[in-house]
């Protein structure tokens with residue numbers, strides 16, 4: 571059984587259908603990248619799994635439990651944490667307050683304290699700046715903070731919508747290095763929306779290409795980044811797999 575299973579998922583906004591018949595699975599400790607053009611439905615897919623957008627058909631199972639009709643906070647407590655596009659943190663609260671607030675979702679306070687150490691070890695700059703308002707962090711540091719917050723919830727599956735958006739390449743490297751470390755050390759499962767297939771192949775894992783709300787192609791990230799099938803499918807060339 572996969573940690574996350576999505577089957578025949580259809581969802582959208584009002585009468586507009588955005589996602590059609592999505593099938594995917596994420597195993598324990600696995601990374602799945604979601605690539606695709608702007609407007610393909612990548613963010614909508616993450617929001618639907620998180621319970622923010624309601625599916626109109628299909629199933630979403632987290633560790634075997636059907637979550638498609640549950641409220642976002644219930645899904646979060648079951649172990650799915652979403653870092654949305656835009657890196658919103660509580661700007662007026664300190665770095666540590668932001669982290670502790672997310673840790674409050676955990677049943678045990680000592681678990682939250684241990685996780686705080688894990689997050690600070692992973693992103694030492696957050697430890698250094700723990701007492702300053704989150705709004706004063708740089709963009710890259712805020713990205714680390716929102717990822718740190720997702721970790722504080724103790725989720726086994728963390729979804730991140732475009733971790734590289736608007737960040738300098740060296741900061742993106744740093745964020746991905748931290749994510750790879752987490753995957754190794756904690757066996758965390760990751761679902762990452764990433765436009766750059768080069769980034770995806772550097773980190774390794776599986777990749778699905780979403781186009782017009784459907785999965786146009788899926789496979790090993792490294793293998794896909796080497797051939798032309800991915801580029802063909804991305805642009806919707808005739809004959810693409």
Ligand SMILES: Nc1ncnc2c1ncn2[C@@H]1O[C@H](COP(=O)(O)OP(=O)(O)OP(=O)(O)O)[C@@H](O)[C@H]1O
Pocket residue numbers: 583586588606607608609610611612613614615
């Ligand atoms: N809140 C909303 N209400 C109505 N339509 C929306 C809403 N959010 C997104 N859409 C539409 O759903 C489609 C998919 O949007 P989505 O944000 O999921 O795409 P995306 O693949 O994440 O794109 P990007 O790469 O630009 O982030 C688009 O046509 C978009 O206009």
Ligand SMILES: [Mg+2]
Pocket residue numbers: 612613614655731
């Ligand atoms: Mg998006």
